[in-house]
Amino acid sequence: MAPTPRKSQASSPQRRELYFFTLYRVLEAALLGLVAFSPAGEMLLTIREPAMLQTLVVLYMAASVALLVASYRSQMPAPHQAAIGLGLDLLIVAGTLSTTTGSQGGIALLMLFNVGAGALILPQRAGLGFASAAAIIVLADSLYHRTVDPLNARPMAESVMFSVTYLATAVLCELLSRQVTESQALAEKRGEELANQAEINELVIRRMRTGILVVDGDHQVRVCNEAAWALLGKPSPDRKQLADVAGELHKALGRWRSGRSEIPRPMTLAEGAPEVLPRFVSLSLTDNLYLIFLDDSRIYSDRAEELTLATLGRLSASIAHEIRNPLAAINYSVQLLEEATELPEADRRLLEIIHTQCQRMNGIVQDILGLARRERSQPETVDIGQFARRFVDEYRASHPLETDILQSVAERSTLAMADPRHLHQVLTILVQNALTYGRMPGEPAKVTVAVRSGPPGAPPEINVLDRGPGIPPGVAERIFTPFYTTSEHGTGLGLYIAQQLCEANQCTLTYQPVPGGGSCFRIVMPPGMTLMQDDTSSGRLNLA
Structure with missing residues (x-):
């Protein structure tokens, strides 16, 4: 298995571990100094070459103090400093074992901490390498003494157990170090997530x-x-x-x-x-x-108004259903009476009035039902320029305009997202209102359905314009309020339903006064989702 890579730059925990490692090394140097320079040293072990041992201890003490200072001042990465210190420890151990007799057990125990501490800081291969080197030193010293002085040599099994202990300690400390590193990385990640969540919460609250x-x-x-x-x-x-x-x-x-x-x-x-x-x-x-x-x-007022409108819509829908049946019977009876050949002219005029009022009541019922059961929009990409032209042609064919004028203006092919049924219903309401109220007294109405695409990236628009007297500012603020009307023949639901249908299609319907007189109802639509469209004039495909 490949060793787990570690960061070359020392982190704060590694610096802390390195500091205590170097501090322990100073303690080891002090203990060796006590053995080399104190009379009590002769009681602990036999020194064969005192001068050489004292020289090694002095050098070890100086190097230990230097490494201690470097552990918190030097910019050298912690693994590099640990490797230098552990290499120095092995050299001193080898020198101490070669200049003394009977010191293998104590020196081996002192080296156990060094090997474990080095495995915590160093990469896996380096930690196992230093542990193997320590094991080789102990085994080599044991073999040397068994060759030179077999009677006073320590058992070979003891050296083997120390060697195995070094390797096991290095492996366990390396696993511990990896777990600590992963835990630290996880803690840092969780800390970042908590900090990000706190920032998000603060932004949301703000x-x-x-x-x-x-x-x-x-x-x-x-x-x-x-x-x-x-x-x-x-x-x-x-x-x-x-x-x-x-x-x-x-x-x-x-x-x-x-x-x-x-x-x-x-x-x-x-x-x-x-x-x-x-x-x-x-x-x-x-x-x-x-x-x-x-x-x-x-906010509570708006919610109360919405609940009231919803309740009123359901109530109105149930009433409208009850009205529709007798209204259909009256309208059918009027049609049968109109087929009579010997009907006086005065009675025929009364039948026309009844028929007209039945149509008006049916329109009111349709508006109420449209308010109560609005269908979910099913938007699709629509060429609103072509749609506006087709709508105007169909409206003129089904509604005799006499002297009134209804026309469409489209700059070019323009794509938008909308439900065609809802868009047709909205344009029907706006055009009917414009033909009814958007005229000067004694003059024919002139209504234009204009499609404007605007600059690239701008949302497309459909404008329904008339040349009538316009809407006073006080009335314009309330024209989209349900059941608000200034006409004795209106229900006040048409513009409200049109606005609700626009919102269901992510469009906006607003009123814009026209300079010089007249009104403009503007539908701002989301752009079409099609990326390509056919350019018939050039015979090639262009980005929409």
């Missing part, structure tokens, strides 16, 4: 539309996101006390902490800011922190 405040037990603001800062009137960062920033909110929090249960009521925290509904949550009993949510009261 960008939330709901205002969020974190205050401590003294009502001092600890955290304030952008929405809360705006709702508080953008106070200075130096103002930390909640009572100074929002006195009413400070009192409400105090009442909540005292246990007085009350229904949250809207409050305005700054001049010009919207009303908010505060909600309080205790984060921790020990840290005494409180979380305050500041919800814009308009």
Whole structure:
């Protein structure tokens, strides 16, 4: 198995391990100095060459101190320094064994720590190499003494056991080092993930539309996101006390902490800011922190309006179904009466009025049913220029315009994503409104369905324009509100349904006043997803 590579640059744990390794080496040098220079050394072992041993000990002490200083000052990688120190240890051990007698057991035990510490820092092959070198030194010394002085030589089995112990220690320490390295890498990875998650959480909280405040037990603001800062009137960062920033909110929090249960009521925290509904949550009993949510009261109003509209739509749909059956019977009876040959002219006129009003009621029922059961959009790539031309041709064929004018204008082939059925329904509503209300008194209506592609990258648009009197600003703000109408014949649902259908297709429908008079309803559409389209003028394929 290939050895696991390690980083050449020493990490902080390796520096710490190297420091204690070199510190232990200084202790070893001190013990050898005690043996070489103290009278007690003669009691521990027999020194055959005192001068040589003392020279080795002095050099070893100087080198140990130098390596200790280099362990925290030198820029040399930790494995290199450990290899130099361990090589020095083996040389000193070999010299000590050659100048003394009876010291093999003690020296071998001292070397056990050096071999293990070296395996923790060095790569796998280097650690096993130094362990093998130590084993060879011990075995060679044992063989030498058995050859020179067999009577006083130590058992060969002892040297073999020391050698095996060196190798086993190197392997175990190397495995331990690998596990520690992997654990450290995993811890660093988890730390980075936690830091990234904390940064993401902070960004999410900062960008939330709901205002969020974190205050401590003294009502001092600890955290304030952008929405809360705006709702508080953008106070200075130096103002930390909640009572100074929002006195009413400070009192409400105090009442909540005292246990007085009350229904949250809207409050305005700054001049010009919207009303908010505060909600309080205790984060921790020990840290005494409180979380305050500041919800814009308009959100609840919009939700209530949506629920009301949904309920009203379902109710209206059930009523519309009940109206449709008798309405169909009345319309069918009128058609039968119109076939009579001896019907007076006055009665025939009454039948026309009944037929017209039945058609009007059927249109109202259709609008209500469209509001109640809107189908899910199924968008596809549509050439809206060609679609607009085909729509105008079909509308003129099915709706006699008499003197009114309906035309289409398309600059070139333009692709967009939309549900063709929904787009047809939206254009029908806008064109009918333009033909009905977009005319000057006594003049024919002139309605244009214009497709504009804009510059490259800009979303395509469909504009329905008329040359009528326009819409007053006060009315224009409410034209997309359901059931709002200024006409006694309208339901106020057409533009609302058109806007809902546009939103279902990721489009936007807006009203734009036309300079010089008239109205423009603009549909901004997402671009088509097709990458290539046929350029019929040049006979080649171009990027869309």
